[in-house]
Amino acid sequence: MGTAEEIGQQLEFDVEDTIFVALGTDVDAAKATLIWAVHNFAGKTFCLLHVHHLAPKNEEPSSYILKGHLAKAVEEPESQKPFELLNQYVLILAKLGVQAQKLWIETNNVERGLVEIIAQYSIKWLVMGLDTERYNMKRSIGLKSKKAFYVSQQAPICCHIWFVCRGRVIYLREGRMGRFNSLQLENSEIGINHTNHLRPESVTCKNFADAQGKENACDRISRFRYQGLVDQKGSSNGDLGTSRTVLLLKNEGVKEGHPVSQSGLQEEASMNVMSMKDFEGVKAWVEEDAVGAELKAKSLESTCMEEVKKRKEMEELLEREKKEVERMNKEHDELLKELQHVQEQKSLLERKASEYWCEVEELEKKMFAAVDLLVSFKEKRDKLQIEHEGAMDKLRKLKNIVKREPSSSHYRSAEMPTFSFMEIIEATRNFDPSWKIGEGRHGSVYKGLLRHMDVALKMLPSYGSHSQSTFQYEVEVSSRLRHPNLVSIIGACPESRLIVYENLKNGSLEDHLACKNHNRPLPWQIRIRIATDICSALIFLHYSDPCVVHGDIKPSKILLDANFIAKLGGLGISRLIPREEKAFNSASVNNISKENNAYIDPEYLETGRFTPESDVYSLGVILLRILTGRAPLGIVKDVKCALENDKLGDILDSSAGDWPHDLAEQLALVALRCCEKEKLDRPDLVSELWSVLEPMRSIASASCSSLKKHSRVPAHFTCPIFQEIMKDPLIAADGFTYEADAIRGWFQSGHNTSPMTNLKLEHCDLVPNYALLNAIQEWQHQL
Numbered sequence: 001m002g003t004a005e006e007i008g009q010q011l012e013f014d015v016e017d018t019i020f021v022a023l024g025t026d027v028d029a030a031k032a033t034l035i036w037a038v039h040n041f042a043g044k045t046f047c048l049l050h051v052h053h054l055a056p057k058n059e060e061p062s063s064y065i066l067k068g069h070l071a072k073a074v075e076e077p078e079s080q081k082p083f084e085l086l087n088q089y090v091l092i093l094a095k096l097g098v099q100a101q102k103l104w105i106e107t108n109n110v111e112r113g114l115v116e117i118i119a120q121y122s123i124k125w126l127v128m129g130l131d132t133e134r135y136n137m138k139r140s141i142g143l144k145s146k147k148a149f150y151v152s153q154q155a156p157i158c159c160h161i162w163f164v165c166r167g168r169v170i171y172l173r174e175g176r177m178g179r180f181n182s183l184q185l186e187n188s189e190i191g192i193n194h195t196n197h198l199r200p201e202s203v204t205c206k207n208f209a210d211a212q213g214k215e216n217a218c219d220r221i222s223r224f225r226y227q228g229l230v231d232q233k234g235s236s237n238g239d240l241g242t243s244r245t246v247l248l249l250k251n252e253g254v255k256e257g258h259p260v261s262q263s264g265l266q267e268e269a270s271m272n273v274m275s276m277k278d279f280e281g282v283k284a285w286v287e288e289d290a291v292g293a294e295l296k297a298k299s300l301e302s303t304c305m306e307e308v309k310k311r312k313e314m315e316e317l318l319e320r321e322k323k324e325v326e327r328m329n330k331e332h333d334e335l336l337k338e339l340q341h342v343q344e345q346k347s348l349l350e351r352k353a354s355e356y357w358c359e360v361e362e363l364e365k366k367m368f369a370a371v372d373l374l375v376s377f378k379e380k381r382d383k384l385q386i387e388h389e390g391a392m393d394k395l396r397k398l399k400n401i402v403k404r405e406p407s408s409s410h411y412r413s414a415e416m417p418t419f420s421f422m423e424i425i426e427a428t429r430n431f432d433p434s435w436k437i438g439e440g441r442h443g444s445v446y447k448g449l450l451r452h453m454d455v456a457l458k459m460l461p462s463y464g465s466h467s468q469s470t471f472q473y474e475v476e477v478s479s480r481l482r483h484p485n486l487v488s489i490i491g492a493c494p495e496s497r498l499i500v501y502e503n504l505k506n507g508s509l510e511d512h513l514a515c516k517n518h519n520r521p522l523p524w525q526i527r528i529r530i531a532t533d534i535c536s537a538l539i540f541l542h543y544s545d546p547c548v549v550h551g552d553i554k555p556s557k558i559l560l561d562a563n564f565i566a567k568l569g570g571l572g573i574s575r576l577i578p579r580e581e582k583a584f585n586s587a588s589v590n591n592i593s594k595e596n597n598a599y600i601d602p603e604y605l606e607t608g609r610f611t612p613e614s615d616v617y618s619l620g621v622i623l624l625r626i627l628t629g630r631a632p633l634g635i636v637k638d639v640k641c642a643l644e645n646d647k648l649g650d651i652l653d654s655s656a657g658d659w660p661h662d663l664a665e666q667l668a669l670v671a672l673r674c675c676e677k678e679k680l681d682r683p684d685l686v687s688e689l690w691s692v693l694e695p696m697r698s699i700a701s702a703s704c705s706s707l708k709k710h711s712r713v714p715a716h717f718t719c720p721i722f723q724e725i726m727k728d729p730l731i732a733a734d735g736f737t738y739e740a741d742a743i744r745g746w747f748q749s750g751h752n753t754s755p756m757t758n759l760k761l762e763h764c765d766l767v768p769n770y771a772l773l774n775a776i777q778e779w780q781h782q783l
């Protein structure tokens, strides 16, 4: 065993020109490294270097080697050692025509051993194969192996080292010294190309064939002689520390247990004739020759088959999955469409719902309004029911009133005489126009001679249910109310809706005030008496039970008989009001002219309700007209103004004669009170109005000169049979008053009917009419 220098000297080849290839225990890696080296350093001398790791002392080397990668990788029997593989590599290279040496070094530290060998032999070019497992990543660059890293760091600086794995350079540690510093790689993946100046020195496979004459492979192989430079028993030269170095230089010196067979050498020799063109073939041979590779290939083949099978299954599975995915995608699309449709429906429904809500709110509002309306209608209904009950009660009372005995009331229960239309035609001379004495809203008034009586015939329109009811009502009321100052009804012609009244020969007050039909102006005395007559009639109506409100008092309704006794007519609009009632409603104001509006109570115009005070108001306007002779419109204001200015005399109707001033002023004041807007401010008929008018009448009677001129016997003072002023007036069952001798003679002559109506009398009893007698006597006294 010698020093490193000594060892180097013992090498039979030029270290300077040799490419050292350090091979590990990984067979695949070793092969790939070798192929790379041969491919890139064609023509160079190779020395295959294996630094063998010695087993620890407590473990047998052989068993350790068996555990090593090499033995496992090639699946060699126990006897085969990495050393034999090194020989195989050399043989393979020989087959490739590459000159190769082998160097076997044993040490207990591989990387340090490598570094020391580099140093000892001054190795300039070293290719270091790396474990494939560690560099399995594609394009992994950099050293991961601890050994490689150590070598790259510690190797002498003059050494150029390629770290190769799987046929590509992982890392290049460039050396600074040496002739081949600029050596470029032919197929390096790190991009180093051959330079032209190296080419001549490179020996390609072809060149190698040409050079075989100089030195054949056997010669080169024969130079591998085993020289036991290192003492197997551990007598180290000390430079390598604990390592043992075995240098293989010659065939004859093969280390024990690592023989190179003769046949192998012969094969190597024969393979020396192979050219680099057969490289692929040799490579195939190498692969076929390698048992491990074959087994591995088989294994790989079966694995591949399995993989193919698996792949097929996977592809089928994938296909199925793909179809499933397509189906699911289709379903997904359909569901998406459905979802979209549902969302559209949803938004549509939401829109409709909001519209419905709006409608519901509207309907609720309407419903609440309807409920309010219903409530108000119910209230009105209840009110109307109460009113209806009240009306029914009134009706019952009125019916009772109607049924009363004649002696207990002002009403007469006698049947109203009826006339045929033929009689009416005869009485009016077929409605001779010259016999027409008046025209009202409801029809014309004719004078007539009916059954020897001087009558006035008022014909109501023959159409409309209203006219029928008006007709019936007027007949009913007129027939039941009897008073010297009320126009008396004589009978009716229902078939022509015609009412027969007594004929008041002097016409209406209106005609006299307006001096129509050649009427002379009435003297103030007559006017005062007319006022008292109407007041008397009103007192009679208002104090009747039930109270009768005329409701339409105006001068045209005040008729004057032959003696200028005033009689109030036109009871058609009047209403019976029970005592406890104060008013009745009427809508007839619509038909009233503006002129006649002046007689109507302003309160009625506002409320539509007639009260007894309404009649008082009308009477007040009539009194003012009697006093002034002026038109009714604005008369109240004129008289007020005249009174305030003490100029009443200026507005008095001078055609009535000389009005006594006090009387005129008194009449004006009381008339204005009647025309007060507030009904409560108007005077009471009896206590306030009659009490003023009655003394006036006396004053007027006293002023006989003018009165006598106009005085005539009142018609009701004369007997209907004798036509003379009655001295002993008796009331018969027909309600008429007759002179006692005349009516008794009527009965004694066999009559049991009324001389006036020709109807059968219920009885022949006769009752004295003291009131009339008193009136006659008073009248006679005044005369």
Ligand SMILES: Nc1ncnc2c1ncn2[C@@H]1O[C@H](COP(=O)(O)OP(=O)(O)OP(=O)(O)O)[C@@H](O)[C@H]1O
Pocket: 437, 438, 439, 440, 441, 442, 443, 444, 445, 456, 458, 487, 501, 502, 503, 504, 505, 507, 508, 511, 556, 557, 559, 569, 570
């Ligand atoms: N019984 C009668 N005797 C004499 N003349 C009468 C009689 N009745 C009515 N007249 C005359 O006929 C006229 C019409 O009377 P009528 O009652 O029909 O209407 P009006 O009172 O004038 O008006 P309205 O149409 O408002 O009732 C009276 O103005 C009067 O001149």
